[in-house]
Amino acid sequence: MDFGFSEEQNLLREQVLRFMTDACPLSVVRAQNGGLPRDLWQQAADLGWLALIVPEAHGGLGLKWIDLAVVLEESGRGLSPLPILSQALAATAIGRCAGDDVKREWLPKVATGDVVFGIGLYDDPTWIDAKGVGLAGGETLTGTKPFVSDAAGATHLLLATRNGERLGLAIVDAGDAALKAQPGIDRTKPFATVSLDRVEPVAAFAMSADDLAFLTDCGAVAATLEAIGAAEAVLALTSEYAKTRIQFDNPIGKYQGVKHRLADMFIDIESFKSLAYHAAWAIDDAPHELPRAASLAKAYAADAFARIGIDGVGLHGAIGFTAEYDAQLYLKRSKWVRSAFGDADYHYRRAASLGGL
Amino acid sequence: MDFDFTPEEQAFRAEVREFLAENLPPRAERGRGFMGEWLRKVRDKRWVGFSWPEEYGGGAGSLTEQAILKEEMALAGAPPLGTSFMGLAWVGPGIIQYGTDEQKQRFIPDILDSKVNWCTGYSEPNHGSDLAAIQTKAERVGDHYVVNGQKIWTTGAPWADWIILLTRTEFDVERKHDGITCLLVPMDSPGIEVRPIENMAGDRNFAEVFFTDVQVPVSNRLGEEGKGWAVTISALANERSSIGEVTQMFAKLESLKDLVRSTNRQGRPASDDPAVRRRIGEFEAKIAAMKYNGLRYLTKQLRGEPLSSETSVNKLHRASLEIEMDDFAVELTGLAGVQLPGSDEAVDGGRWARSSLGWPSVVIGGGTPNIQRNIIAERILGLPKD
Numbered sequence: 001m002d003f004g005f006s007e008e009q010n011l012l013r014e015q016v017l018r019f020m021t022d023a024c025p026l027s028v029v030r031a032q033n034g035g036l037p038r039d040l041w042q043q044a045a046d047l048g049w050l051a052l053i054v055p056e057a058h059g060g061l062g063l064k065w066i067d068l069a070v071v072l073e074e075s076g077r078g079l080s081p082l083p084i085l086s087q088a089l090a091a092t093a094i095g096r097c098a099g100d101d102v103k104r105e106w107l108p109k110v111a112t113g114d115v116v117f118g119i120g121l122y123d124d125p126t127w128i129d130a131k132g133v134g135l136a137g138g139e140t141l142t143g144t145k146p147f148v149s150d151a152a153g154a155t156h157l158l159l160a161t162r163n164g165e166r167l168g169l170a171i172v173d174a175g176d177a178a179l180k181a182q183p184g185i186d187r188t189k190p191f192a193t194v195s196l197d198r199v200e201p202v203a204a205f206a207m208s209a210d211d212l213a214f215l216t217d218c219g220a221v222a223a224t225l226e227a228i229g230a231a232e233a234v235l236a237l238t239s240e241y242a243k244t245r246i247q248f249d250n251p252i253g254k255y256q257g258v259k260h261r262l263a264d265m266f267i268d269i270e271s272f273k274s275l276a277y278h279a280a281w282a283i284d285d286a287p288h289e290l291p292r293a294a295s296l297a298k299a300y301a302a303d304a305f306a307r308i309g310i311d312g313v314g315l316h317g318a319i320g321f322t323a324e325y326d327a328q329l330y331l332k333r334s335k336w337v338r339s340a341f342g343d344a345d346y347h348y349r350r351a352a353s354l355g356g357l
Numbered sequence: 358m359d360f361d362f363t364p365e366e367q368a369f370r371a372e373v374r375e376f377l378a379e380n381l382p383p384r385a386e387r388g389r390g391f392m393g394e395w396l397r398k399v400r401d402k403r404w405v406g407f408s409w410p411e412e413y414g415g416g417a418g419s420l421t422e423q424a425i426l427k428e429e430m431a432l433a434g435a436p437p438l439g440t441s442f443m444g445l446a447w448v449g450p451g452i453i454q455y456g457t458d459e460q461k462q463r464f465i466p467d468i469l470d471s472k473v474n475w476c477t478g479y480s481e482p483n484h485g486s487d488l489a490a491i492q493t494k495a496e497r498v499g500d501h502y503v504v505n506g507q508k509i510w511t512t513g514a515p516w517a518d519w520i521i522l523l524t525r526t527e528f529d530v531e532r533k534h535d536g537i538t539c540l541l542v543p544m545d546s547p548g549i550e551v552r553p554i555e556n557m558a559g560d561r562n563f564a565e566v567f568f569t570d571v572q573v574p575v576s577n578r579l580g581e582e583g584k585g586w587a588v589t590i591s592a593l594a595n596e597r598s599s600i601g602e603v604t605q606m607f608a609k610l611e612s613l614k615d616l617v618r619s620t621n622r623q624g625r626p627a628s629d630d631p632a633v634r635r636r637i638g639e640f641e642a643k644i645a646a647m648k649y650n651g652l653r654y655l656t657k658q659l660r661g662e663p664l665s666s667e668t669s670v671n672k673l674h675r676a677s678l679e680i681e682m683d684d685f686a687v688e689l690t691g692l693a694g695v696q697l698p699g700s701d702e703a704v705d706g707g708r709w710a711r712s713s714l715g716w717p718s719v720v721i722g723g724g725t726p727n728i729q730r731n732i733i734a735e736r737i738l739g740l741p742k743d
C-alpha cells in the first residue's frame with residue numbers, strides 16, 4: 001500500500017514547476033490569445049510530456065495517467081495555456097478505439113507534438129451522454145461541431161460523431177474545416193465552433209458508448225488534476241495576502257471570517273486531491289473503479305474550486321477585482337472546470353447511481 | 358503509487374477474516390458470556406494495543422496491518438477490542454511515550470486486559486477550547502501532590518477506575534502552556550466527588566468531577582512537572598481519525614441508501630428525487646475523500662515524513678457528516694423520522710432519530726470545528742493566531 005508519488009514522479013513535478021516558473025509565468029499566460037504558443041509547445045514536447053502516456057511501441061514513454069497527473073497538476077498551478085489535456089485525451093482515444101494502422105500513423109506524431117489535437121466530444125453542452133453527440137458521421141462530414149477545445153492552434157481535430165446509435169471518432173485536418181474561435185471566460189481554455197462541408201476525415205474509427213464515457217472520465221479527472229494546482233495557487237496567493245494586508249490594526253488573516261475560509265479551502269483541496277489521485281491511478285490500474293472515482297473527484301472539485309475561485313477574489317477586496325491582479329485568472333479557470341466533462345450535479349447523481357441507488 | 362498489499366499483509370487480512378468468521382456470531386446469537394470471551398480471544402491474538410511495544414504486552418504490529426485490522430473489524434461490525442476506549446486510544450500511548458518503566462509495567466497490562474477503565478480530566482467549567490488555561494491546582498507536599506479544583510464533561514467518570522488529570526503546578530508563568538502537570542489518579546481517592554450530567558439524548562455518560570485535597574503520589578505523575586502540555590498534545594494527536602471510522606461511515610451510507618429505497622415522499626419513491634440522489638453522492642464523496650486522505654497520510658507516516666495537522670481535515674469531514682447524515686435521514690422520513698425507539702411509527706427502530714442527538718461527542722469533544730480550523734489556518738497556512 002503506497003498512496004504517494006515515486007521519486008521519478010517527484011522529479012517530473014519539479015521539472016514542470018520549473019518550466020512554469022521560468023518559461024511560462026503568468027505574464028506569458030496573460031499574453032496568449034487562444035492560439036498555440038509554438039515554442040512552449042516544442043519545449044513541452046522535448047521534455048517528453050506529450051509522449052508520457054503514448055505506448056512505447058508507438059514512440060511514447062509508455063507511462064500512465066498517474067504520471068501525467070503530475071504534469072497536469074503543475075500546469076494547472078500556473079494556468080498553462082498548453083493543450084496538454086486535449087492532446088492526452090486524443091492519445092487515449094486513439095490508443096483505445098483506433099485500429100493498429102491508425103495508431104501506427106498517429107500516435108508517434110502525438111508523442112512528438114508534431115500533430116496538435118483539438119478535441120470535440122459533446123455538441124450539447126449540458127448533456128453528458130451518447131445522445132449529446134450531434135455531428136453526423138459518415139464518409140464525409142458536413143455540419144457544425146460547437147465547443148471544440150483547443151481548436152485554434154491545432155493541426156488536427158478529433159471529433160465525436162453519431163450515426164443513429166453508432167458513435168465514432170473522426171480525425172479531421174484542421175485546414176479542411178472552417179474554425180470560428182468563440183470568446184470564453186477562460187482564455188487558457190479556448191473553444192471554437194467548427195464548420196465542415198463535405199470534409200473527408202483523414203482517419204475515422206468506431207467508438208462505443210463505454211469508450212465515450214471512459215474518455216469523458218479521463219477528461220473529468222484531468223480537469224480536476226489541473227484544478228488541484230490552480231486551487232492551491234489561489235490558496236497560497238490569498239493566504240500570503242491575508243498575512244500582510246492590515247485592517248483594524250491587524251493582518252486580516254487574524255480574523256476568523258478570513259482564516260476559517262482559508263482553512264476550508266485547504267480542507268477541500270486536500271480532499272479533491274486525494275480523490276483525483278485515486279481516480280487518475282484507476283484509469284490504468286483499476287478501470288472498473290474509474291467511473292465512480294472520477295465522478296466523486298470531479299463533483300467535489302467542481303463545487304469546491306468554484307467557491308475557491310470566488311473567495312480568492314473576494315478575500316482580497318477590490319484589488320482582487322482588478323485585471324492586473326492574478327486572482328481573477330484562477331476564478332476564470334474555475335468557471336471552466338465547473339462544467340467541463342460534467343458538472344457537480346451530474347457527477348454526484350451518477351455516483352449515487354453507480355453506488356446502487 | 359499502488360493500493361496493493363504485500364503477501365504478508367494479505368495473509369494477515371485473511372487471518373483476521375478467518376478469526377472473525379469463527380469468533381463473531383451474529384448479534385442476536387451473542388450470549389451473556391460473549392463479550393468476556395471476545396476480549397480474551399482478541400487479547401490472546403495480541404490485537405489489543407496492536408502497535409504497542411511487545412515488552413509491555415502490545416502487538417508490535419505495523420501501521421499498515423493496524424489499518425487492516427481496524428478496517429476488517431469495522432466491516433464485520435465487531436465490538437471494541439477493550440472496554441476502556443480512552444485507555445486504548447490515548448492514555449496507553451501517552452504512558453508508553455512519557456511514562457516511567459514502573460508506570461508502564463503497572464498500567465499498560467491492565468489497559469490491554471480491560472481490567473481498568475480510564476477517563477480524561479482536561480476540560481474545566483471555565484476552560485474548554487482554551488485548554489491550556491486550566492486552573493485545577495496541584496501543590497507539591499513532600500512526595501505527594503494535593504489537588505484542588507473541578508473538571509467537567511468528563512466522559513465515563515461515573516464508572517472509571519482512573520483519571521488522566523491535567524493540573525496546574527505553577528501559576529506564575531509567562532506562557533500558559535507552561536506549569537501544567539499531568540497526573541494519573543485513582544477515582545476512588547478520598548476527596549473526589551462525581552456528579553453525572555444528563556445530555557440531550559438522555560444519557561448520563563459525562564460528569565462533573567470535584568477535587569478537594571486529593572492526595573496523589575508523585576510517582577503517579579506522567580512526564581515532567583510543568584511539562585504536561587506536551588503529554589496532552591500527543592494524547593490528542595492519538596485521537597485521530599482512523600480507517601475504521603471510514604469503514605463505519607461507508608456502512609452507515611449503505612443503511613442510508615436502504616432507507617432512501619424504502620421511502621416514499623409525496624407519493625413517489627424518494628430514490629427518484631434528483632435532490633436526494635445528489636445528497637447521497639455528496640456524502641459518498643466526503644467519505645471517500647476521508648478514506649483517500651487517510652491513505653495519503655498513512656503513506657506519509659510509513660515513509661517517515663512528518664505529518665503536520667492534516668488529520669484535522671478528516672476530523673472536520675467526520676464532524677459535518679456526523680451531523681448531516683442523521684439530519685438527512687430524519688428529514689427524509691417526515692414526522693416518522695422524529696420517532697424514538699419504542700414508537701410504533703419509528704423508522705428503522707428509531708435509529709436515525711436517536712443518533713441525530715449524538716453528534717456533539719464527535720463534533721465538540723476533542724476540539725470544536727472552529728478550533729480545528731484555527732489549527733489548520735495557523736499551523737499549516739501560517740496565518741496569525743487569534
Ligand SMILES: Cc1cc2nc3c(=O)[nH]c(=O)nc-3n(C[C@H](O)[C@H](O)[C@H](O)COP(=O)(O)OP(=O)(O)OC[C@H]3O[C@@H](n4cnc5c(N)ncnc54)[C@H](O)[C@@H]3O)c2cc1C
Pocket residue numbers: 256476477478479480481482484485486487509510511512513563717718719721722723724725726727728743
Ligand atoms: C460529548 C462530549 C464529551 C466530552 N468528553 C470530555 C472528556 O472526556 N474529557 C474532557 O476533558 N473534556 C470532554 N469534553 C469537553 C470538550 O473537550 C469541550 O467541550 C470542548 O473542548 C469545547 O469546550 P467548551 O465546551 O468549554 O466550549 P467553549 O470553549 O466555551 O466554546 C464555545 C463555543 O465557542 C467557540 N470558540 C471557542 N474559542 C474559540 C475561538 N478561539 N475561535 C472561534 N470560536 C471559538 C467554540 O467553537 C464553541 O462553539 C467533552 C465534550 C462533549 C460534548
